[in-house]
Amino acid sequence: MYFHKKMFKITLCFLFIYFTVARTSNLEHDGSAFIKLQHSLIFDINPVWTERGNISIQSLRLGQAIVNQKPLTLEVQKKLQDLAARNSFYQIKSTVTDNDGSERSFISTVKACMLAESELDDRLSVSLDYMGRIIGVSLIVASKSTCEGAIVPLEKLKTFSTSVYVRHSETGPIPDTATFIQKLEREREAKEKGEGKDNRSFLAKYWMYIVPLLIFMAISSAANPDSTQTQ
Known part of the structure; x- marks a missing residue:
């Protein structure tokens, strides 16, 4: 009997800690992050990465971010135009630096013609886990879903117009722990009193x-x- 009571108390403690940590992680955690952006203008198995810019996310919970990207040189504009004309792919590498100094890199690929026809209007989607840790960065061309084959002049490929969207992991419904604990308590008391014993023939x-x-x-x-x- 003592063993069962002890196990019951331990189970209740684990439930309380689990639900408390889950709620705190999802609703109250905040942090910042720095993302270095590099891109490859030649689609290859071994891409050559060159600097594109950086993103400073001041609040992961609120999605507050500052994007810093320089205008493209004429050489880069021509390479982008050539990628689009050949119906090739544009790659971007996002290296995330957390508050603790750890780094992780994510690579994303889109059709170069979609990026060019949108006049370099793109979006970076930053995905977080339930602890507020970045688990993915992907490039999206929101204004284009297909390429129309239009030839985009170089003057339309001068500067990236990038927006950042921070995606939080969805929080599921919070269990009614008080009712659940009361139910366990009633079941335990019933077993101790013998009310759960089956007296049928x-x-x-x-x-x-x-x-x-x-x-x-x-x-x-x-x-x-x-x-x-x-x-």
Whole structure:
């Protein structure tokens, strides 16, 4: 009995800690992050990364971010235009630096023609886990879903117009822990008082097994009358 009471208390403690941490992580955690942006203007198995800019996210919870990107040189504009004309792909590498100094990199790819036809209007989607840690950065061309084959002049490819969208992991419904704990307490008290003991007779408990067995025996006897007479 003492063992069961102890295990019951330990279970309640674990439930309380779990739900408290989950709520705190999802609703109250905040932090900042720095993202270095690099892109590859030649689609290859081993891409060559060059600097594009950086993003400073001051509040992950509120999604407050500052984007810093320099105007593109004429050489970069021509390479982007060439990627779009060849229906090739544009790659971006996002290196995230957390508050603790740790770094992680994410690579995202889009059709270069979509990026060019949108006149470099793109969006970076930053995904967070339930602890507020960045688990993904992806590039999205929101204004284009397909390429129309338009030739974009170089003057339209001067500067990236980038917006940042911070995506929080969805919080599920918070369990009613008070009701659940009360239910466990009632069940425990009922077991201790013996209210949960089954006092039914043997036939009342197992009739669903006995009746099919009797029917099977009756059918078997009717199917083999000779064996009964011989005995």
